[in-house]
Amino acid sequence: MESKANSLRTDTEENKGAGGWFGYWSSLPLYVRIVVGMGVGFFLGWLLGENAAIFSRPAQIILQLLGAVAPPLILIAVVHVSINSDIPRSAILKLASLLLLNTVIAITIGLTVANILRPGTWSESTVLPAEGSEIAKESRVDPLTQLLGSVPRSFIGPLGDTPNVIGVIIIAIAVGVALRRVADSPITTAREAVDIAYRTLLVILHWIIELVPLGVLCVVANTVGREGFQAFVKLGAFVVAVLLALILQTCWYLLRVKYFSWVRPLDLLRGMRDALVMAFSTDSSTATMPVTYACLREKVGVRERSASLGALVGANFNNDGTALYEAMAALFVAQISGVELDLMSQLTVVFTSILASVGAAGIPEAGIVTMTLVFTAVGLDVHYIPLLLTVDWFLDRCRTVINVLGDVNVSCILDGRTRGDGLLQTEKILNAEG
Numbered sequence: 001m002e003s004k005a006n007s008l009r010t011d012t013e014e015n016k017g018a019g020g021w022f023g024y025w026s027s028l029p030l031y032v033r034i035v036v037g038m039g040v041g042f043f044l045g046w047l048l049g050e051n052a053a054i055f056s057r058p059a060q061i062i063l064q065l066l067g068a069v070a071p072p073l074i075l076i077a078v079v080h081v082s083i084n085s086d087i088p089r090s091a092i093l094k095l096a097s098l099l100l101l102n103t104v105i106a107i108t109i110g111l112t113v114a115n116i117l118r119p120g121t122w123s124e125s126t127v128l129p130a131e132g133s134e135i136a137k138e139s140r141v142d143p144l145t146q147l148l149g150s151v152p153r154s155f156i157g158p159l160g161d162t163p164n165v166i167g168v169i170i171i172a173i174a175v176g177v178a179l180r181r182v183a184d185s186p187i188t189t190a191r192e193a194v195d196i197a198y199r200t201l202l203v204i205l206h207w208i209i210e211l212v213p214l215g216v217l218c219v220v221a222n223t224v225g226r227e228g229f230q231a232f233v234k235l236g237a238f239v240v241a242v243l244l245a246l247i248l249q250t251c252w253y254l255l256r257v258k259y260f261s262w263v264r265p266l267d268l269l270r271g272m273r274d275a276l277v278m279a280f281s282t283d284s285s286t287a288t289m290p291v292t293y294a295c296l297r298e299k300v301g302v303r304e305r306s307a308s309l310g311a312l313v314g315a316n317f318n319n320d321g322t323a324l325y326e327a328m329a330a331l332f333v334a335q336i337s338g339v340e341l342d343l344m345s346q347l348t349v350v351f352t353s354i355l356a357s358v359g360a361a362g363i364p365e366a367g368i369v370t371m372t373l374v375f376t377a378v379g380l381d382v383h384y385i386p387l388l389l390t391v392d393w394f395l396d397r398c399r400t401v402i403n404v405l406g407d408v409n410v411s412c413i414l415d416g417r418t419r420g421d422g423l424l425q426t427e428k429i430l431n432a433e434g
Contacts, residue, residue: 030209031283031393037213038220038390045224052225055218062215063372063382065208068171070372073201074356080198083191095309098410099318100354106249106320106402107350110327113245119237120335178203205369212368212389219386235391238332242395245324246402253409261412262419263300271299272408279404280397285319288404296408302415310411320406321399323353326374333375333384345378352377368392 025033045052178200187193223232254265269276275292282288289311296307330349334341341349356370368385375382 026210030212031396033213034216034389034393037215037217041217041220042224042229044217045221048221049225052221055221055225059215059218059222059386060383062208062211063385065211066368066385067372067376067382069201069204069208070369073205073369074373076194076198076201080194083194094414095313095410098413102253102318102320102406102409103323103354104350105252106324106406107327107353109248109252110242110245110324111331111346111349113241113248114328114331114335117237117241117244118335119241120234120332122234122237174204174207175200209368212386215386216389219383220390223387232390234332234336235387238328238388239391239395241332242325242328243398245328246321246398249320249324249402250405253405256409257412260417261415262417263302263412263415268300268408268412271295271301272405274299275404275408276401279401283397283400285400285403285407288400292404292407296411300408300412301419302411306411306415309414310409311407318406318410319403321402322370323356324402325395325399326353326356326371329371329388330374330378330380333380333388334378337381337384339380341378348378349374 028036041055044055048054179196181203182196182199185192185196187196254268257263257268258265272292272295275288275295278291279285279288285292293307293311296302296311297304302310327349331341331346333339352374353370356373368389371385371388372382375385
């Protein structure tokens with residue numbers, strides 16, 4: 001965890017240290033850059049009209065790169081979390097059952113709200129995917145299309161039976177440059193090998209995330225140019241539906257706390273105010289983790305072991321807000337694209353969202369990464385993802401608050417129905433070990 005934080009901090013410092021306008025641009029928070037990209041996209045779409053279709057292909061490149069890095073990153077992230085999480089054997093079953101129950105309930109709430117409200121049908125406009133999604137169907141192959149076809153769609157694809165030489169070179173250069181940052185790190189254990197692989201993929205992910213505002217600009221410009229502003233009415237409905245689902249998930253947490261722990265829900269909210277505000281402002285449950293732990297111990301008063309398991313260990317596996325959002329996003333995209341997801345497809349969304357959320361806590365912009373996997377699992381067009389990013393910068397902060405509240409919920413339930421003196425409990429443990 002510490003090495004990962006140091007890596008992310010190094011990236012930020014390097015960006016801020018870069019001179020000129022690019023250094024200033026990179027130093028801005030991602031959500032600010034996305035909002036700027038969205039504004040420029042609105043203007044260009046309005047100005048160019050149908051000619052704004054030229055912006056569809058840059059967005060496709062960014063999505064292909066994101067889709068290429070998502071599967072190996074999730075794989076390594078889950079392995080990384082599994083190796084580095086220090087969970088006592090006696091608590092594994094109870095902790096796992098609590099986390100799984102909360103995640104399943106979150107996804108169920110999300111799917112229920114999306115099926116009842118159907119935000120993708122709140123206006124008569126039809127939201128079309130970027131034209132780049134149809135490139136494969138064109139009979140004429142121009143040089144740009146050939147280049148797009150060479151951009152890797154996965155890390156393993158270009159290395160198959162019919163190797164894509166350009167794709168292999170792109171992957172080799174990306175991995176080689178990313179490895180330069182960890183080239184001197186020793187590898188003596190399997191844990192260190194996984195950590196280096198994880199950090200390398202995070203570096204590559206950061207490069208792609210830098211392109212996300214450009215992708216938003218291109219998709220917004222293309223959408224406004226082809227369909228006008230009506231397409232964004234449905235996004236407003238989607239925001240309302242997600243916020244309602246997150247409120248219902250909060251009610252679930254508070255009811256669980258009320259009936260399965262000694263903590264009173266209102267006291268819990270008052271005690272966790274600092275952590276919840278920090279979660280919203282930083283948009284990171286990992287960065288909020290120390291504050292979450294401190295609030296649980298000092299202001300709520302749960303035992304040290306319960307606070308550790310919920311806030312420190314559970315945070316690596318618990319991403320209820322993210323799982324809820326991805327399930328709703330899948331149904332929303334299905335609704336706006338005129339695709340009906342049957343019960344089996346929605347169960348696939350549930351299963352994929354659960355698995356994808358396991359290692360997502362430490363991944364920057366995890367919702368973007370894991371959403372590509374969920375969409376692909378049920379055959380939805382990933383070219384809608386940049387359109388969702390126009391509101392994701394706000395919803396991401398809201399679901400981060402829910403992720404942190406989920407960790408708090410687990411800590412309280414693990415602490416039981418009887419209040420104990422956390423400091424006294426810690427002293428007893430230290431004395432026993434001494």
